Amino acid sequence: AQSVTQPDIHITVSEGASLELRCNYSYGATPYLFWYVQSPGQGLQLLLKYFSGDTLVQGIKGFEAEFKRSQSSFNLRKPSVHWSDAAEYFCAVGSGSARQLTFGSGTQLTVLP
């Protein structure tokens, strides 16, 4: 069975600082990987996805993620965080034929002025 681990429950960074959110997955074949962001009381917005090809993926809002098969990781990065990036971030993995996504437990990002 597939699983996703987000080791950091809560991260605090200062505005303008760089950001890295960690995601580790467990899946036997090539995974389909996603990062979603959720502002309080809102739905989830897709930031980026990895299906195959280039392991460095660019997303919206200046985010990028790197797929590292050897480490079973798909970490999310942003070089300079803005106050509006404060939100909950979810990593998710999907299997090839199923339509289901397995979500990590989420990382709450706080941005200090």
Added chain:
Amino acid sequence: DTEVTQTPKHLVMGMTNKKSLKCEQHMGHRAMYWYKQKAKKPPELMFVYSYEKLSINESVPSRFSPECPNSSLLNLHLHALQPEDSALYLCASSQDHGRVNEQFFGPGTRLTVL
């Protein structure tokens, strides 16, 4: 149009009430999903519809009854709910080509059961 809409935004109901949540998308997606999300937790899958047919029911209690009247609409009928059913209910849609695709989420309905 890349939007999934959900109504109502907020819903308060008693344990004996019957209510419905509605979801609509016009992206031509043929897979639609209902999720339940409790505070500080990830979304939990409830149901998946593929081409208007129920394909996945994650052992959801029968007091939740999904319906997919057409390819653009998804309903969730609620009856005799319990206070622990209070949560954010999210609808999502995706293309359905026999493999996983990115899911587009609506803003959710905040449900409170008294």
